[in-house]
Amino acid sequence: MPSYRLDAIDRHILAALQRDARLTNVQLAEEVSLSPSPCLRRVRQLEAAGLIRGYHAELDRGGVGLGLTVFVGIKVERHHEAQANAFREAVVALPEVVSAHLVSGESDFLLQVVVADLAAYECFLTGTLLRLPGVSDIRSNFAIQTVKEHGPLPLGRLEGEGREPMPVARRP
Amino acid sequence: MPSYRLDAIDRHILAALQRDARLTNVQLAEEVSLSPSPCLRRVRQLEAAGLIRGYHAELDRGGVGLGLTVFVGIKVERHHEAQANAFREAVVALPEVVSAHLVSGESDFLLQVVVADLAAYECFLTGTLLRLPGVSDIRSNFAIQTVKEHGPLPLGRLEGEGREPMPVARRP
DNA sequence: GCTACAGTTGGCAGAATATGCCAATGAAAA
DNA sequence: TTTTCATTGGCATATTCTGCCAACTGTAGC
Secondary structure (H helix, E strand, C coil), X not given: XXXXXXXXXXXXXXXXXXXXXXXXXXXXXXXXXXXXXXXXHHHHHHHHCCCEEEEEEEECCCCCCXXXXXXXXXXXXXXXXXXXXXXXXXXXXXXXEEEXXXXXXXXXXXXXXXXXXXXXXXXXXXXXXXXCCCEEEEEEEEEEEEEEXXXXXXXXXXXXXXXXXXXXXXXC | CCCEEECHHHHHHHHHHHHCCCXXXXXXXXXXXXXXXXXXXXHHHHHHCCCEEEEEEEECXXXXXXXXXXXXXXXXXXXXXXXXXXXXXXXXXCCCEEEEEEECCCCCEEEEEEECCHHHHHHHHHHCHHHXXXXXXXXXXXXXXXXXXXXCCCHHHCCCCCCCCEEECCCC
């Protein structure tokens, strides 16, 4: 289990696959100035190391009939640890919840919820969210306009083009 | 320009590609119980209709050295429309900003920002965000734990398995 | 300076896949 | 029933995937 170091080519590969996950290995190899064999090997290594967690199609939410995105701030009663775990597990299992983070600040959790319309959200809020274990307060912020979405991670911000810039641990 | 209607097979295709964008067309065809030819044709149609906006690799943020995610609420002075546009364009151009929405509620905009660490965020906040045009207030909520991320859109919540459920317009 | 060595690369070949074309199928309209 | 139209499945060819092996590069040790 060697600990992993990303060189410039690895970052180039990650950036390219982040932009277009359906690149052919031949295309990818050409983009990063490598022949297909070592390119594929690097991709497999990045996958095995857990740096690439998956490949996903990005869908048009409005187009598939999911027109409403809501950012939901939730406060929970922090008395029991078991209750907090129950809350987390419940949230993970909800298909309408696209992402959920424990955050600092006013709310304890920040959820991104995707539903068809306001009626569906009302149903989800009163029928599901408000009944989750330990919830003490919910604040719903509706997305009125999407300015930017699914932006790529800023890999360019890591380090220059140095040889072996950054030690990276394998999956914890 | 035929307006688009999703049937059960289309939704199945979308769900599968959302889960794993590197599925082979042969695998995808088998999963949706179609032969490769019509399967590929449907995928191409879904892409052309704009329902599939792209395919992206999901990276491990910590693994690539981007260990800090911050949700940033921003209030802007709403006096000039031109100023609001300038703000939007500036935000879109920032690589650290992974997503940005105009939202209802306390803040006007909600940004998701990804940086290496707290020092990088301090630099980004004081050197970039606070200097954006029209910003009047900024509230930073740090992600302490990621409970769920990149959850698939809940296509199952759309309609039953009816024939031609839902009219969908082409790209606006 | 020279040798041994570890890691990486590039090329090759067989298997699998992508993709355009055409006939066949099935359902709705006349 | 017949016509029409959209969709499907199969086929052939070009491209790609992927494991294997030899060559190369840079480093450490002698």
